[in-house]
Amino acid sequence: MKPTGKVTRPSLATSLRSGKESRSTSKPVSRWLVVLGTIIVQVGLGTIYTWSLFNQPLVNKFGWNLGSVSFTFSITSFALAFSTLFAGRLQEKWGIRKLVIVSGIVLGIGFMLSSLASSLTMLYLLAGVVVGFADGTAYIT
Secondary structure, three states: OOOOOOOOOOOHHHHHHHOOOOOOOOOOOOHHHHHHHHHHHHHHHHHHHHOHHHHHHHHHHHOOOHHHHHHHHHHHHHHHHHHHHHHHHHHHHHOHHHHHHHHHHHHHHHHHHHOOOOOHHHHHHHHHHHHHHHHHHHHOO
16 A cells, blocks of 8 residues: 555544544544534533622622632632643543533532532632532643
8 A cells, every 4th residue: 555645533523522532433423513512611611700790799698708709719710720730631531521521510510519508618619629620620621
């Protein structure tokens, strides 16, 4: 066989579907489904940037200091950055699809449980650490 100089690679859809470089037994995924899924994931991950909308209502409801409430976003940002140290390894081990699904589920659970927080410690733990780690893990994909 004469070399053509072309390098064959699996399609982006194949890589995203499996989380690995190639998988020959899978059905092809529509490229538009990949685009739609990416948009949905990015919108979901971007929800943490609306945190400032919740600061004043939490201060009013619980009587907490505004600085203490807004510190939650600092914790979230740190957890997001810190989780990226491990997310690459998880992506190699689990694949992109599984990692994004697990991160999305943890992110959703973190948001839902954060709504039940009645102390700053719980808010820091749930909205800060859990949501930040889940968000950062999915962002690195």
